Amino acid sequence: xxxxxxxxxxxxxxxxxxxxxxxxxxxxxxxxxxxxxxxxxxxxxxxxxxxxxxxxxxxxxxxxxxxxxxxxxxxxxxxxxxxxxxxxxxxxxxxxxxxxxxxxxxxxxxxxxxxxxxxxxxxxxxxxxxxxxxxxxxxxxxxxxxxxxxxxxxxxxxxxxxxxxxxxxxxxxxxxxxxxxxxxxxxxxxxxxxxxxxxxxxxxxxxxxxxxxxxxxxxxxxxxxxxxxxxxxxxxxxxxxxxxxxxxxxxxxxxxxxxxxxxxxxxxxxxxxxxxxxxxxxxxxxxxxxxxxxxxxxxxxxxxxxxxxxx
Amino acid sequence: xxxxxxxxxxxxxxxxxxxxxxxxxxxxxxxxxxxxxxxxxxxxxxxxxxxxxxxxxxxxxxxxxxxxxxxxxxxxxxxxxxxxxxxxxxxxxxxxxxxxxxxxxxxxxxxxxxxxxxxxxxxxxxxxxxxxxxxxxxxxxxxxxxxxxxxxxxxxxxxxxxxxxxxxxxxxxxxxxxxxxxxxxxxxxxxxxxxxxxxxxxxxxxxxxxxxxxxxxxxxxxxxxxxxxxxxxxxxxxxxxxxxxxxxxxxxxxxxxxxxxxxxxxxxxxxxxxxxxxxxxxxxxxxxxxxxxxxxxxxxxxxxxxxxxxxxxxxxxxxxxxxxxxxxxxxxxxxxxxxxxxxxxxxxxxxxxxxxxxxxxxxxxxxxxxxxxxxxxxxxxxxxxxxxxxxxxxxxxxxxxxxxxxxxxxxxxxxxxxxxxxxxxxxxxxxxxxxxxxxxxxxxxxxxxxxxxxxxxxxxxxxxxxxxxxxxxxxxxxxxxxx
Numbered sequence: 001x002x003x004x005x006x007x008x009x010x011x012x013x014x015x016x017x018x019x020x021x022x023x024x025x026x027x028x029x030x031x032x033x034x035x036x037x038x039x040x041x042x043x044x045x046x047x048x049x050x051x052x053x054x055x056x057x058x059x060x061x062x063x064x065x066x067x068x069x070x071x072x073x074x075x076x077x078x079x080x081x082x083x084x085x086x087x088x089x090x091x092x093x094x095x096x097x098x099x100x101x102x103x104x105x106x107x108x109x110x111x112x113x114x115x116x117x118x119x120x121x122x123x124x125x126x127x128x129x130x131x132x133x134x135x136x137x138x139x140x141x142x143x144x145x146x147x148x149x150x151x152x153x154x155x156x157x158x159x160x161x162x163x164x165x166x167x168x169x170x171x172x173x174x175x176x177x178x179x180x181x182x183x184x185x186x187x188x189x190x191x192x193x194x195x196x197x198x199x200x201x202x203x204x205x206x207x208x209x210x211x212x213x214x215x216x217x218x219x220x221x222x223x224x225x226x227x228x229x230x231x232x233x234x235x236x237x238x239x240x241x242x243x244x245x246x247x248x249x250x251x252x253x254x255x256x257x258x259x260x261x262x263x264x265x266x267x268x269x270x271x272x273x274x275x276x277x278x279x280x281x282x283x284x285x286x287x288x289x290x291x292x293x294x295x296x297x298x299x300x301x302x303x304x305x306x307x308x309x310x311x
Numbered sequence: 312x313x314x315x316x317x318x319x320x321x322x323x324x325x326x327x328x329x330x331x332x333x334x335x336x337x338x339x340x341x342x343x344x345x346x347x348x349x350x351x352x353x354x355x356x357x358x359x360x361x362x363x364x365x366x367x368x369x370x371x372x373x374x375x376x377x378x379x380x381x382x383x384x385x386x387x388x389x390x391x392x393x394x395x396x397x398x399x400x401x402x403x404x405x406x407x408x409x410x411x412x413x414x415x416x417x418x419x420x421x422x423x424x425x426x427x428x429x430x431x432x433x434x435x436x437x438x439x440x441x442x443x444x445x446x447x448x449x450x451x452x453x454x455x456x457x458x459x460x461x462x463x464x465x466x467x468x469x470x471x472x473x474x475x476x477x478x479x480x481x482x483x484x485x486x487x488x489x490x491x492x493x494x495x496x497x498x499x500x501x502x503x504x505x506x507x508x509x510x511x512x513x514x515x516x517x518x519x520x521x522x523x524x525x526x527x528x529x530x531x532x533x534x535x536x537x538x539x540x541x542x543x544x545x546x547x548x549x550x551x552x553x554x555x556x557x558x559x560x561x562x563x564x565x566x567x568x569x570x571x572x573x574x575x576x577x578x579x580x581x582x583x584x585x586x587x588x589x590x591x592x593x594x595x596x597x598x599x600x601x602x603x604x605x606x607x608x609x610x611x612x613x614x615x616x617x618x619x620x621x622x623x624x625x626x627x628x629x630x631x632x633x634x635x636x637x638x639x640x641x642x643x644x645x646x647x648x649x650x651x652x653x654x655x656x657x658x659x660x661x662x663x664x665x666x667x668x669x670x671x672x673x674x675x676x677x678x679x680x681x682x683x684x685x686x687x688x689x690x691x692x693x694x695x696x697x698x699x700x701x702x703x704x705x706x707x708x709x710x711x712x713x714x715x716x717x718x719x720x721x722x723x724x725x726x727x728x729x730x731x732x733x734x735x736x737x738x739x740x741x742x743x744x745x746x747x748x749x750x751x752x753x754x755x756x757x758x759x760x761x762x763x764x765x766x767x768x769x770x771x772x773x774x775x776x777x778x779x780x781x782x783x784x785x786x787x788x789x790x791x792x793x794x
Binding site: 063064066082148149150164166167168169170174254255256257258259260270271272273274275276277278279 | 388391392395399412413416417419520521522569570571572573574575576579582583586588715718719722723724728731732
């Protein structure tokens with residue numbers, strides 16, 4: 001009996017401590033944050049991580065997906081001219097498009113920034129329109145504008161005695177067309193990011209620069225750009241990833257033609273994997289983006305970390 | 312209070328219950344024979360899906376099966392994505408409509424349907440060679456040819472323009488209710504007509520892009536010259552006179568086609584005809600059907616007819632659909648029963664009529680329905696669409712190469728790309744070499760990466776890869792090294 005009495009309070013105390021520690025754990029900010037992000041983590045796990053590993057697994061199989069071939073698919077791709085054409089085109093497409101998006105976004109952000117606050121919201125809204133329309137829909141409109149036989153652009157140019165221009169029929173023009181549509185779609189994203197960044201640059205810096213006699217160009221070079229560096233780097237990286245993985249614009253406008261000159265990784269992977277019923281080879285093509293983007297990410301993010309440490 | 316059951320009472324109760332059970336009528340549930348799911352091709356002719364739905368429901372009511380139909384569009388290749396997803400998941404519809412190459416591409420996962428195909432052939436007549444080529448593997452039928460979605464992509468000409476500019480009366484050449492009088496309808500006549508219509512300002516609308524309509528036309532023209540990139544045994548036959556002739560023919564033809572033909576997709580030729588800008592396109596009657604709605608003055612001048620013949624015969628592109636059953640389907644017996652029901656002539660006629668004559672049955676005895684003679688305007692415009700007098704060979708581009716190789720040639724539009732490069736001035740040898748290299752790699756892919764269906768065959772391929780020969784080439788090529 002004595003033993004029972006002595007034992008009982010101990011047991012109650014242990015359970016209470018457990019409950020208390022659970023309560024403390026739940027009260028901890030990090031636990032709450034983890035629980036709140038858990039649905040998203042699970043979603044990413046199911047929709048991103050699992051497919052990523054599955055595509056890695058697929059890339060190591062033979063065409064009928066019955067046998068492990070290791071890096072055989074990649075070896076096969078490396079010996080193909082068309083694949084290297086796709087690599088070249090993907091790099092041209094992504095780098096050119098991101099450069100122009102950044103440039104146009106930067107210029108337009110400055111214009112918007114200089115508009116009085118009252119009218120700014122209207123312009124911001126209008127300039128965001130290309131970015132908020134799903135590209136699969138807006139590209140259809142571009143397809144009509146570039147249509148080989150009924151191009152509205154060619155009709156307009158013909159009134160000036162120019163053309164007709166083979167927008168999607170000639171390799172160089174087709175490359176230009178898909179890049180143009182991508183720039184049109186993506187520039188507003190850069191614009192809005194740069195605008196937010198511009199607004200956070202303290203006015204005192206510009207005042208100090210003005211006192212020092214800095215001209216317009218010097219103010220941009222020595223004040224604006226250094227203050228926007230991190231945003232520029234992150235936006236560029238983000239856009240580079242999205243542009244490299246683009247599918248809809250090329251698929252709708254040219255389906256990779258003429259003569260495969262506008263294929264990028266995603267459209268070529270679709271052509272080989274789905275239309276050619278060779279899913280492992282298609283998976284290998286799409287995975288080829290990973291090392292390219294990883295190298296870009298290392299370079300761009302390393303720079304950000306350096307400045308972070310200096311700060 | 313408990314009442315004890317006596318032995319006598321127990322025996323009496325048991326006997327009564329047994330008698331009641333035996334004599335009671337069998338009440339069959341509405342879905343006693345289980346469930347059946349199907350993924351059919353989503354027809355673009357309004358109302359055509361309804362005919363399929365009605366037929367399936369009729370069968371389901373008779374057989375007491377619960378049915379569920381998904382209509383899957385081919386726009387954006389959604390049907391191809393569904394096929395790939397179901398093959399990966401090993402789960403999906405009990406019946407799935409697959410176009411052209413896909414039964415072969417998934418042959419390892421297909422339930423053989425010889426048990427229903429053989430009686431159907433006896434009943435409905437033979438199927439054409441392309442259906443055999445695409446639907447059979449080593450004597451195993453991979454699917455039942457479906458009339459829904461199957462099509463011939465033959466010429467659809469403007470009666471007035473062909474008469475005026477090329478001096479060809481297409482109605483006289485292909486009269487309603489009578490065999491074609493098309494002996495003079497050759498590739499030479501076709502080329503002269505293309506030139507005349509081009510000069511007259513109404514060029515033929517034949518594309519050179521990478522989509523199927525463009526590839527199909529190139530395939531039929533190559534075959535009419537006897538030009539094959541890979542033969543039925545898997546030998547490379549790129550560097551041959553036949554391929555050179557076909558490329559030369561295309562070079563002459565391209566000069567008379569619209570300047571932007573290299574950028575054409577599958578909608579471009581339809582627009583070309585409907586807008587009244589061209590004298591001929593190569594398409595099933597969908598373009599004419601759109602013209603009937605949007606440009607009746609164009610539609611009433613359209614005539615669908617046979618392909619011109621080349622030195623090796625008259626070939627027309629035929630793209631069949633198949634109704635297939637996965638080997639992991641849950642209700643294979645019900646699926647086969649439905650496929651037999653849908654392949655009866657009465658059912659096929661209903662579906663063909665609902666499609667306005669667009670759909671083409673593959674069985675010999677099902678190509679003379681009234682609908683093709685009656686559709687119009689002009690009346691009888693589709694009479695020769697199903698090739699009722701069998702005066703052309705129905706074929707598919709890249710055949711007779713082994714289907715898994717041919718699919719790669721077809722999907723990558725190797726034929727139109729070769730024609731375009733040749734036209735743009737790349738030398739014949741370089742061009743043929745390019746095709747050769749490309750196809751050789753495809754062949755390498757097939758054998759080295761092993762898509763052979765059975766293990767023994769796969770091991771054989773890997774251990775002793777089949778030699779590849781260039782027919783007509785001095786260069787003896789052994790196993791591809793991937794140059």
